Amino acid sequence: MTPILYPLPEQIVSSLNITRQSFGDLGNGAKKDVTYTLTYRLCFAELGEGRGLFEKTPRFLDTIVEVVNTLTENDALSGMINGEPSISKQLVVSDPSGRLFHGCDIDIDVLDFYEVT
Amino acid sequence: MATGRTVPAKYARVYVDGYDLSGYSRDIGPLTWSFAENDLTSITDAVHGFLPGHATFGVGTLNGLFDNTATSGLHVVASAPGVQRKVMIPYGIRAAPAQGDPVYVGEFEQADYMASAQDGYATLQFDQRSAAGVTLNYKRPWGVLLHANGAETAVNTAVGVDDNGAATAYGGYLMYQVFAGNGTATLKVQDAATNTNPSFADLSGATSGSVNCATPSAGVVAISTTATVRQYLRWQIVFGTATTVTFALAFVRATYAP
Numbered sequence: 001m002t003p004i005l006y007p008l009p010e011q012i013v014s015s016l017n018i019t020r021q022s023f024g025d026l027g028n029g030a031k032k033d034v035t036y037t038l039t040y041r042l043c044f045a046e047l048g049e050g051r052g053l054f055e056k057t058p059r060f061l062d063t064i065v066e067v068v069n070t071l072t073e074n075d076a077l078s079g080m081i082n083g084e085p086s087i088s089k090q091l092v093v094s095d096p097s098g099r100l101f102h103g104c105d106i107d108i109d110v111l112d113f114y115e116v117t
Numbered sequence: 118m119a120t121g122r123t124v125p126a127k128y129a130r131v132y133v134d135g136y137d138l139s140g141y142s143r144d145i146g147p148l149t150w151s152f153a154e155n156d157l158t159s160i161t162d163a164v165h166g167f168l169p170g171h172a173t174f175g176v177g178t179l180n181g182l183f184d185n186t187a188t189s190g191l192h193v194v195a196s197a198p199g200v201q202r203k204v205m206i207p208y209g210i211r212a213a214p215a216q217g218d219p220v221y222v223g224e225f226e227q228a229d230y231m232a233s234a235q236d237g238y239a240t241l242q243f244d245q246r247s248a249a250g251v252t253l254n255y256k257r258p259w260g261v262l263l264h265a266n267g268a269e270t271a272v273n274t275a276v277g278v279d280d281n282g283a284a285t286a287y288g289g290y291l292m293y294q295v296f297a298g299n300g301t302a303t304l305k306v307q308d309a310a311t312n313t314n315p316s317f318a319d320l321s322g323a324t325s326g327s328v329n330c331a332t333p334s335a336g337v338v339a340i341s342t343t344a345t346v347r348q349y350l351r352w353q354i355v356f357g358t359a360t361t362v363t364f365a366l367a368f369v370r371a372t373y374a375p
Contacts, residue, residue, distance in 0.1 A: 082124055113121070
């Protein structure tokens with residue numbers, strides 16, 4: 001089942017902020033920025049799987065780089081004006097059942113324009 | 118082409134003399150367009166009154182990254198100040214620039230080139246419109262992008278763009294930026310009263326002439342200030358010895374008399 005990348009259930013959307021950018025109300029063309037963070041959890045391999053402590057580490061790190069590169073190089077992720085990836089919780093994460101994995105949390109800081117659907 | 122707000126840092130581009138400096142640019146501006154205020158106040162007036170005088174344009178300062186990549190890096194392209202630069206800055210609207218997007222163009226003297234020894238940045242200061250810009254006789258820097266930076270291998274049979282909502286009778290000027298190619302070609306602006314392929318015809322005088330596209334270059338061509346420009350505009354290309362040309366093309370339509 002691994003590796004798997006999924007939206008972190010307890011933190012799918014966080015740091016939601018709406019910032020006014022112009023005068024007026026929305027019905028009359030006011031502009032507002034919406035910023036928020038999407039968090040995805042990468043579970044690469046269960047902790048202790050394989051031989052030795054570091055057997056999974058090289059491919060795990062390669063996978064992180066691939067995911068981050070893909071997000072960084074994609075200028076047109078649908079549903080957002082702009083998105084910049086970063087990594088928060090690193091190296092050891094748990095799945096919803098509590099098992100520990102080599103993994104990390106990947107955050108995407110999103111910018112949306114409220115008036116753009 | 119979309120409308121509305123955008124993120125300039127992501128979707129604006131900076132083209133200078135046939136080079137795409139977007140990847141080396143951190144900021145440019147302010148993109149100014151202002152008029153002198155001629156004071157027409159008489160001693161009997163209770164308040165000051167002004168009429169607009171001469172226009173002033175400028176692209177301010179380009180803050181970029183020191184980079185000496187052969188043939189394209191900011192240091193290679195722009196480290197020799199004291200020369201005239203043809204600058205085009207298209208604004209893509211929540212996407213890469215496309216036909217119909219707003220674009221700021223002009224010819225400006227590059228006054229200096231200042232590289233930082235500490236942080237890896239370099240700045241270019243552009244003066245207000247150059248002497249060559251003055252001879253254009255147009256007091257408008259904002260136009261419409263007719264062709265985004267990209268390669269073409271065939272003539273244009275697509276429809277154009279409505280940049281004004283109506284025809285005008287005050288001419289305008291084009292700016293082309295040729296980034297790459299393998300021979301000669303001529304870039305043109307065509308206009309039409311209806312937005313269908315057969316309706317388009319060359320806009321008189323709006324042609325680059327034959328350009329050697331193997332070398333990056335840029336040019337500005339003004340048409341008569343009394344020329345009629347029909348409602349719809351599009352790019353066109355006539356291939357000489359070239360079979361592929363990578364270019365951007367913009368047209369600034371004058372909407373009132375100079």
